[in-house]
Every structure is written in C-alpha cells, then in structure tokens.
Amino acid sequence: MTAAATASPRRRPALMLGLPVNTESHAQVLADMAEVIARREVGHYISITNTESMYHGLRIAQHGQHIREADFSLCDGVGVIVAGWFWGHRIERFNGPVLQLEACDFGRAQGWRHFFYGGKEGVAEEMARRLQQQFPGLVVCGTYCPPFRDLSPEEDEAVVEQINVSGADIVWVGLGLVKQERWIQQHLQRVKAPWMVGVGAAFDYHAGAIPWAPPVLRALGLEWVFRLILQPKLRARRYWWSLVYVLQAAASGLLTLQFLRRRRTAAADEAATPGRAPTAAADDLPAGNRS
Numbered sequence: 341m342t343a344a345a346t347a348s349p350r351r352r353p354a355l356m357l358g359l360p361v362n363t364e365s366h367a368q369v370l371a372d373m374a375e376v377i378a379r380r381e382v383g384h385y386i387s388i389t390n391t392e393s394m395y396h397g398l399r400i401a402q403h404g405q406h407i408r409e410a411d412f413s414l415c416d417g418v419g420v421i422v423a424g425w426f427w428g429h430r431i432e433r434f435n436g437p438v439l440q441l442e443a444c445d446f447g448r449a450q451g452w453r454h455f456f457y458g459g460k461e462g463v464a465e466e467m468a469r470r471l472q473q474q475f476p477g478l479v480v481c482g483t484y485c486p487p488f489r490d491l492s493p494e495e496d497e498a499v500v501e502q503i504n505v506s507g508a509d510i511v512w513v514g515l516g517l518v519k520q521e522r523w524i525q526q527h528l529q530r531v532k533a534p535w536m537v538g539v540g541a542a543f544d545y546h547a548g549a550i551p552w553a554p555p556v557l558r559a560l561g562l563e564w565v566f567r568l569i570l571q572p573k574l575r576a577r578r579y580w581w582s583l584v585y586v587l588q589a590a591a592s593g594l595l596t597l598q599f600l601r602r603r604r605t606a607a608a609d610e611a612a613t614p615g616r617a618p619t620a621a622a623d624d625l626p627a628g629n630r631s
Contacts, residue, residue: 351580353404356431358591359404361431362412362418369412369434370446376411377452377534385536386412387523388436391419391582396518398585406521414439414469418561419586426593433561436539437546440512444475447509453481455503455533457523458514459543463483467547468504481506487516489496500530508533514543517578 364372365389369386370507387393387410397404405415416435424431444454456464464483470626472478480610484499491499511533513520520538528536542549552558553566568575593599 341586354424354427354431356421356427356429356489357398357592358393358422359389361415361424361429362400362430363429364412365432366434369439371508372411372487373443373535374446374450376613378452379534382532383528384411384534385528386410386414388416388439388520389413389420390415390435390465390517390538391423391585392418392578393517393521394420395581398505398588402525403518403521406525416590417564417582419564419582421561421590423480423586423593424460425599426590427598428593429541436537437542439537439554440539440542440546443510444471444478448475448477449471451479452509453479453507455481455508455511456483456514457486457499457503457511458520459547460484461547463543463547463549464514467543468550470546471550481508484547499618500527504532510535510537516540526598535585545565
C-alpha cells in the first residue's frame with residue numbers, strides 16, 4: 341500500500357454514544373504515522389476499537405478516555421459497522437492484525453523500527469521471525485514477553501529503558517483488551533516511541549499460535565464466528581458484552597434519530613466541499629486529533 345506523502349485534513353469521526361471511530365483510509369492512517377515518525381514526536385497512540393472495547397469504554401472511565409484521546413480510533417469488528425448504521429455512519433474496518441501487516445510493509449522503505457511487547461512465552465519472537473520472512477528488510481528492534489503478574493517498579497523501569505534504548509518507532513502491545521490499553525496509558529509519557537498500538541490477538545495470529553480466520557470469512561465480517569468456534573468459553577462472555585453495546589447503540593441511534601441527522605450532516609459537508617472528504621470541527625475530534 342502507498343500512503344500520501346503529506347497528511348490531508350482529518351475526516352469527521354463517527355461518534356456513537358460519545359465514543360469516536362475514525363473513518364480515514366488505510367493510506368491516510370499510514371501517512372499520518374509516517375509524518376509523526378519523521379518528526380520523532382513521542383506520545384502518540386492508536387486505539388483498535390471493537391464493540392467490546394466500546395462496551396468497556398462506557399463503563400470504565402480510563403478506557404473511555406483511551407478511546408477518545410487516541411490519534412486514531414480504528415474499527416475492529418463488524419459490530420462497530422452495524423452500530424454505525426444506526427447513527428448514520430459508514431465505517432470501514434481497519435483492525436489490529438491488518439494494521440500491523442500494512443505498517444510492517446509500508447515502513448520498510450523508511451526503516452521503521454518495531455518493538456513487540458506482550459504475548460505468551462516465545463510468541464513475540466516467532467511473530468518477529470515470520471514477519472521478517474514475509475517482509476524482507478523489516479527492522480525488529482526488540483521483543484519482550486512479560487510474566488503473568490504485575491511487574492515490580494524495577495522490572496518495569498528496566499523494560500521502559502530497553503524499549504527506549506532500542507529506538508523503536510512503533511511499540512506493538514499484545515496484552516489483550518483493557519490490559520493493553522491500560523499499559524499504554526501508564527507508559528505514554530515514559531516510552532519514547534512515536535507510536536504505541538494495542539493489537540491483542542494479532543501476536544498469536546502472526547506467530548501461528550492461533551489460527552486466523554480464512555480471508556473469505558474476514559471479508560464477510562464473520563471472523564467472530566470462527567473465533568467463537570475455536571474459543572467458545574473465552575468468546576461467549578466477550579461477545580455478550582459486544583451484543584449489549586450494539587443493542588444499546590442501535591436503540592439510542594433510532595430513538596434520537598441520529599441516523600437521519602448524521603446523513604444530513606454528511607450531505608451538507610459534501611455540498612460545501614465537493615470532491616473532498618469532510619473535515620472535522622475541533623469539538624468533534626478526539627483529543628489526540630485536535631491541533
């Protein structure tokens with residue numbers, strides 16, 4: 341994929357129950373990432389946002405803040421697309437595993453340095469090996485598999501130092517939903533990498549530890565069915581949370597006629613600036629997207 345050399349104006353984010361999902365193209369996201377890395381700005385992050393994440397974002401203040409203040413809140417799951425319909429939004433998926441692959445590919449020409457934090461023992465190393473085979477020239481500057489317990493302050497400081505010394509441009513965090521977002525928030529000012537991204541199961545998929553849904557199922561938005569079959573006990577409760585969020589968002593969108601209002605707003609934006617995607621007003625943007 342080829343991204344534009346310079347970032348174009350941001351589109352209006354899709355807002356549902358106060359939580360944003362960005363609607364930029366894949367190329368635009370990569371272009372913005374490239375600009376930040378070129379300037380060596382630190383403290384930027386991307387939220388990979390699915391319906392379970394939005395469920396928690398409405399109930400856990402810190403998690404909701406994580407989504408709202410992200411530079412990008414990207415759609416991870418067909419449930420977000422469905423919820424968006426009831427609010428008049430057209431949302432394209434750009435999930436964690438796909439973002440990771442595209443960033444690894446795109447960043448090769450620019451020498452992007454990738455650090456992998458998370459996964460079970462050996463998973464990050466195997467993922468790094470496979471990705472370097474898939475994308476020759478990919479720079480992996482470090483991996484770390486944390487233990488299944490809280491790190492001591494000394495251990496945590498050592499990990500931060502390891503990441504900072506590595507010169508990472510992107511820190512990919514694979515600790516699972518909520519935990520990885522909490523880790524990013526706790527380390528946002530301490531890790532001196534331009535970008536941090538929590539990608540959850542991407543570590544297992546790209547390492548071959550857990551099968552990734554076949555491309556045809558992913559294209560049809562049925563990846564969740566595949567995951568439910570593989571991990572029924574783990575997924576059942578999480579998908580229940582997702583269903584609760586979708587029903588809540590759908591009911592709110594219908595009762596408040598949001599699906600009509602957002603369509604009228606989009607039409608007005610297009611009429612005002614024909615041929616160009618609508619840009620967002622400052623109050624519509626997540627804090628991380630405001631200039």
